[in-house]
Amino acid sequence: MxxxxxxxxxxxxxxxxxxxxxxxxxxxxxxxxxxxxxxxxxxxxxxGIIKKYVALIDPESININLVVYCQVTLAKHQEDYFKEFEAYINTLEEVQEVCYIAGAYDYLLKIVLRDMKEYQEFILDKISQLKIVSNLQSSFVIRQLKDETKIKIK
CATH class of the missing domain: 1.10.10.10 (Winged helix-like DNA-binding domain superfamily/Winged helix DNA-binding domain)
Structure with a gap:
């Protein structure tokens, strides 16, 4: 470091x-x-401390009105399942963040979409097709209270 x-x-x-x-x-x-x-x-x-420079966009200004956090459990805890899921999920534009987590679920996804109809299509067409996923639990953001990108460096 x-x-x-x-x-x-x-x-x-x-x-x-x-x-x-x-x-x-x-x-x-x-x-x-x-x-x-x-x-x-x-x-x-x-x-490598600075990874990249970006423009932060107001999602609502481009008609992105739904933020969903999905907790995903894989059917088996095998290396090939993890690799397949991670390779696939990283190709999906709607998925903004993917975290491999400890606890009751294996992954936490942050998904941004226009509306519930688009969410339903996303789940049916893109996630439900994965036979390696055994459980999906979704939480919908009603109101975002804080959205910070800055890491305070002391």
Missing amino acids: QTLDAIDKKLLNELQEDGKQSIKQLAQKVNLSITPTHERIKRIEAS
Whole structure:
């Protein structure tokens, strides 16, 4: 793991707040000149701490009105079942997050869709076809209270 100093941490916090800030703006915020600021950012990127830069979109503005969390249990706890499920689920655009979890279920999926009709089609056409899935439990988001992407770096 790379050691981060106070300036690196401040840069990371600033970039998480607004990834489109110019190097000049960032340099001013961390009290460095442009070149050392740019070099630090490139070093942090090369180390893999910054995975990628993205634009966060308001789902409702593009008619995505349903967020579903699905807990999935596989029929057997065998390596080939896990590999098959993970390979397949990663191809589905509707699935925004996949977590392999401990507990009563094997996976937790975050799925974003337009509406319940699209959810029903998704389950029938894409998930129910998998013979390796033994159980699926869905929870529907009524209202999202917090949606944070930033990881506070201290």
